[in-house]
Every structure is written in structure tokens, then in C-alpha cells.
Amino acid sequence: MHLDVIQSLSIAGDSSKANDDRTGAGHAHAWVIDGATDLGEPGLLGNRGGAAWIAAEADRAFAAAPEDGSIEQTCRMVFEQVAARFTEQRTREPESWEIPSASFLAVAVADNVVDCAWLGDCAALLIRDGEATRIGPQRDIRDDETDLARSVAHHGLGSIKRAAPVLDVLRQARSRPGRQVLGIDPAGAEQIYYSSQPCVAGDELLLMTDGFVAVTDLYRLIDQAALPGLLTNDGLSDIAARLRAAEAEDAECMRWPRFKQGDDATAIWLRVVA
Template sequence: MRFDLIQSLSLAGEAGIPNDDRAGARDTLGWVIDGATDLGPPGLVGSRGGAAWLADEASAALAHAADAPAGEMLAALAMRMAERFAEARAREPVGRWELPIAALLLARLAGDALECAWLGDCAGLLRRTTGEVVRLGRLPVERDRETELAKSLASHGLGTIKGRDDAVIETLRGTRERPGLVVLGVEGATDGAEYQRAACAPGDELLLMTDGFAALVDSYDAYDAAALMAAVARDGLAPLALQLRAIETGDAACTRFVRFKTSDDATALWLRIGG
């Protein structure tokens, strides 16, 4: 079996700020990467932000990685990012919070099954030809935690992170310092990585999403998993992206759906399994 690319879409959260998401697909591998928003100015890896740098490097590495079981591929990717960071680093980080990190979900075809591995909160949906929809990746526990944190800081103003230097940024930096973060980083570790194996067959369809796009299901309750896959099959990704942004611009103050940014980078990759 192989992956056939049907559509891909990636939107920056703000048109004036670079998109830190990446996605890609090759014959038997698909992936989405969500670079975590930088909490300080560029400089650690040169003039480019660390989130975009890490997402770019990881996506390029996966595009050329040797085929291997998903867990081995993830471990090799983590080591490669540590090596590339050692080469690219321009100075010592101000704190651990400045180290680039990202969420990642990769899906690999292996015989008659789909192997998934992930770090962080990217999400996937597998729609079988029977109509059954299987959730891939972590349930939105981390997004729930982020929502609660945003609520606790709402008095400082929500809707944007970049360019700020206040209690919101200091708190977010503190969360990056805590031990046990489950992310793709530059320290060579895959601690907390999770894995999943699901039966699949030609004709099944796969939707891989960063959390900015998965918000349609996980945060805004615009769809459940089955309804989202039905909408993708019926209309494609572009109308869903418009709906996503309409929900967010209609709540620009982030009061109905409490969140740090009015709109996050949002990426989706729609693949079909071919025989």
C-alpha cells in the first residue's frame, strides 16, 4: 500500500508572522509538525525563530529518512535534531524555555497496518471504507491544560503572544521549564512518546492535523470526528479553513473560547491509502 496525497493546507495564525507548522508525505509516510511559539526574539539559531527552524529541519529529515518502524524513526529524528542544533546554535540559550520544541505526529504504512508515533498534541483521524473513524494521536489533554492556564491569565489580555514581555510570557516560559514536557526538541530525547497501530486498507483516508486545525473538533465543537471526515470528503480542506477562521475572528477577544492567540497556525494533510 501507499499514500496518495489528496490535499494539504497550512495557514499562518497571523499573515504578518511566519508559520511554524510543517507537513509532508512520501510513499509510506506522512507527518505534521507544530513548532511551539517562540517566547523571545530570534537569535538562538540565527535570525530565524527557533520554532520555524526546528519544524523545517524535522520535516526535511523525515522527507529523506530511511524507512523504519515508527518508533525507530522518531528516535532517529530526535537525535538528528540534537546534532543539527549543535551545528546551528549561535549562542547559549537564555533559559531552557528558549530551546526550540515542537509537536509531531507521523503515520507510517507497514503491511496492512498504520503505525503512528507522536510527541505533543497533533492529531489524526483514520476513516475506513466501512465509515468507521479512528482517532490517532493524543486526546486534547494538553489543550485543556492550556485553556485553564489562559483563563488564569485572562486579566492580562489574550489574543496574541508574540512581541509581549509581561506576566503572560513569564508564565508561559515557566511552563517550558517544567520537567517531563512531551515534545520533539533538541536534546535527543523522545521521553513520553506514544505509539498506536491501526488496521487499514486501500481506500481508507487519513487526516493529519496540527492542533490549530484540530481545534474544529477539540476546542470549538464545530464537528465530531466522523462529521469532520465527512466534511473533508464532501468539500475538501479549504471551506473548513474558512470556517475555522470565521469562528476565531468572531471571538477575537478570546472570551467564548479562551485561548492565548486569536488564531493559531493551522495545518492539515489529507491522504488516501492506495493499493
């Protein structure tokens, strides 16, 4: 079995800043990566921010993964390569809150099975005969971040330049031990979640970073059950347009508490082929 790419899309939340998402696909595996937003100025890794750096390095590692390896082997290799590159490229010892990290979700297909691996809040759907089934993390995974944003909303949300109390809260959250993320420690691969589902030729897969899946999970603009029909009729760009329009109408992030007006939004839509 292999994967055909139908469409992919990746748009920055702020066109003046780097897009910290990545997506890609090989013969039988695909991935999305969402670098955790930088909470300080670049410098640890030269002129590039840590979020863009880890997204790019992980993307390169997934792209180089052998097609005949298991998804577990692929993910371990990605963790090892990211860790090695960080050791090579860092300019100094990092503060705990500036250590690069990312969410990711990867899939691989073989022998009528789709294997899924993830850490963080990227999402995926398996679509068959117009019906969408969630694979990977479930939709409530963003609740903690929404609650955190709500707790500091009185300081102002959505601004490019964050208020000092908001930045402090974010740095404290980023520094907490035990975060389950793609990071610079190869041992982090031991925390990866895995699942497997039967698949058949003609099934479709939709992989999304949290900025894209917000259209169903955070904003509830579209019901998950309606996504397959919208994809067929209008594609990813129409869904992204609805997403950005809603965010623009809630520029102060009050209706939907969040730390920036628009997040980087990335999706890849694929078909399983025999």
C-alpha cells in the first residue's frame, strides 16, 4: 500500500513571522509537526527561532526515514536526529522555557493497517465512505491551554507583543517537568502514543496541526462529520478561509480564549492506494 497526496496546505498565523508548522509525505508515511511558539528572541540556535528550527529538523528527519521501517523505528530516528542536531547547533545552554519542542503526528500504511504515532495536539481523521473517524489524540486535548488563556485574559490576549504576566505564565507552563513533546532528549520517544486501525484502498487520511483542527475543536465552526463533504466539494482552502474569518472577528481572543489571534494552520489530505 502507499499514500497519494490529494492536497496540502500550510499558512502562517502571522505573515510577518515564520511558520512553525511542517507537513510532508513519503511513499507510505506522512506527518504534521507544530513547533511550540517561541517565548523569547532568537539566539539559542542563531537567527532562527527554536520553534521553526525544531519543525524544520523533524521534517527533514521524517523525510529521510527508510520506507521499510516501522513507525516506532521512524519516530525514534527522528528524536535521535533532532537531539544530535541540537547538540551541534546550539550556541549556549538554554533556559528551561526556550528548549525547542513540538507536537507531531505521523502515520504509516501497510498490509491494510494504518499505524499512527503522536505527542501533543495534532490530530488525524480516517475517512471512509464519507464518514470520519478520529485517530490519534481526541478533541479535548486543548482544554488545558484554553483554561490557561482564560486565566490571564484580563491582561490581554492576541497581541503580537505579549504582556509580561502572560509571558511569565507561558514560560512557567513551558518549564514544567514531564511535558510529552518532541524535543531534544532521545528518551522522549518512550512517551510516544501509538494506535493502529484497519484501512482499505480508497480510504482517506486528514492530518492537521492544532491551528487547523481548531475549526472543529476550538471554534466549532464545522462539525467533524461534515468535514469529508467539505473536503470533496471545496478542499482545504475553503476550510482555512472559514478559520481565518472567525479569528479575525474575534481578534481580541475573548470568544475563544487563546494566546494569539491566529495560529499557524497546516493540513495534509491523503488517499490510501493498494
